[in-house]
Amino acid sequence: MDALDGLLDGARARGALFHQTVLEPPWSLYIAEEVPLTLVTMARGDAWIVPEGDEAPVRLHTGDVAVARGTVPYVVADDPSTPPQLIIHSQNRAKTLDGVDLTEELTMGVRTCRLAPNGSDVLLSAAYPLRHDVNERLLATLPPVLVVPRADARGPLMDLLISEVDRDEPGQQAVLDRLLDLALIATLRAWFARPEAEAPGWYRAQRDPVVGPALQLIHDQPASAWTVAELAGNVGVSRSVFAQRFAELMGESPMAYLTGWRIAVAADLLRETDATIEAIARKVGYANAFALSVAFKRVRGVTPSQFRTSTPREFVEAP
Numbered sequence: 001m002d003a004l005d006g007l008l009d010g011a012r013a014r015g016a017l018f019h020q021t022v023l024e025p026p027w028s029l030y031i032a033e034e035v036p037l038t039l040v041t042m043a044r045g046d047a048w049i050v051p052e053g054d055e056a057p058v059r060l061h062t063g064d065v066a067v068a069r070g071t072v073p074y075v076v077a078d079d080p081s082t083p084p085q086l087i088i089h090s091q092n093r094a095k096t097l098d099g100v101d102l103t104e105e106l107t108m109g110v111r112t113c114r115l116a117p118n119g120s121d122v123l124l125s126a127a128y129p130l131r132h133d134v135n136e137r138l139l140a141t142l143p144p145v146l147v148v149p150r151a152d153a154r155g156p157l158m159d160l161l162i163s164e165v166d167r168d169e170p171g172q173q174a175v176l177d178r179l180l181d182l183a184l185i186a187t188l189r190a191w192f193a194r195p196e197a198e199a200p201g202w203y204r205a206q207r208d209p210v211v212g213p214a215l216q217l218i219h220d221q222p223a224s225a226w227t228v229a230e231l232a233g234n235v236g237v238s239r240s241v242f243a244q245r246f247a248e249l250m251g252e253s254p255m256a257y258l259t260g261w262r263i264a265v266a267a268d269l270l271r272e273t274d275a276t277i278e279a280i281a282r283k284v285g286y287a288n289a290f291a292l293s294v295a296f297k298r299v300r301g302v303t304p305s306q307f308r309t310s311t312p313r314e315f316v317e318a319p
Contacts, residue, residue, distance in 0.1 A: 004195040005168045017127040024116035028077035030084035040066040045121030051144045063150030069142045141200040152190040177296040205249040223285045270308045
């Protein structure tokens with residue numbers, strides 16, 4: 001598992017909200033879904049994404065794919081100067097600016113909203129609720145809005161996603177969720193390859209002949225009793241060379257990164273499984289529940305038990 005694999009491994013859509021909107025210029029939608037990540041593309045027509053705050057509007061041509069990060073609202077419009085006509089809330093609820101709910105009136109088909117019966121523009125969005133702590137590092141590296149041009153982003157995968165959105169067949173949500181997973185990975189991979197992306201150190205590090213293999217060892221074997229010397233030995237360099245190279249690329253020491261990764265994996269296990277804290281401790285490289293609790297509280301500010309009781313459990317598996 002490389003660095004990007006590890007950070008995206010928790011990005012598993014479950015019941016993601018897809019919304020296809022048919023529009024005719026001038027049009028403008030105020031998006032207030034309050035989700036950590038949304039994919040946006042224009043299946044037909046062009047648009048602008050206008051983040052709240054000081055961020056500049058971002059142009060979105062037909063087939064481009066945008067990723068909007070964070071829970072801060074933003075506007076999608078045919079022109080940045082067009083005032084919003086509707087507010088899109090969570091669960092794809094469409095309301096007027098004065099609060100009148102028009103969801104039922106505008107919905108045609110399973111996931112399609114028609115503001116104009118024969119509109120020339122078609123906007124597709126997929127609200128992607130990232131719920132796993134291993135994604136915090138990934139989210140922190142993304143700008144509020146990034147755009148991958150059609151030439152890099154549009155292909156059979158995006159075409160298939162667009163064609164599947166308004167179907168109503170058995171297992172359709174699962175199909176869309178899996179397509180969204182792939183679309184997110186493909187879009188971010190294309191984004192990080194672009195020069196303007198300023199790829200973070202952990203992304204560049206995965207191709208480094210020294211740090212890359214060490215990251216893979218940490219991600220694949222978090223329970224191993226890694227030391228700086230052992231990691232250095234596994235990648236064939238001295239302890240001092242390894243520690244310096246790791247810190248230069250990652251911005252932190254090998255042991256700090258290892259601790260952060262172990263705690264992130266532990267947080268996922270606490271939230272997603274009914275495994276005991278003792279079992280989780282051993283799974284992520286701590287001798288016992290007490291050792292995990294000390295490290296977890298130092299990093300998260302709460303004990304594993306407090307984290308588990310205060311965090312919504314999404315599903316439970318056997319350990």
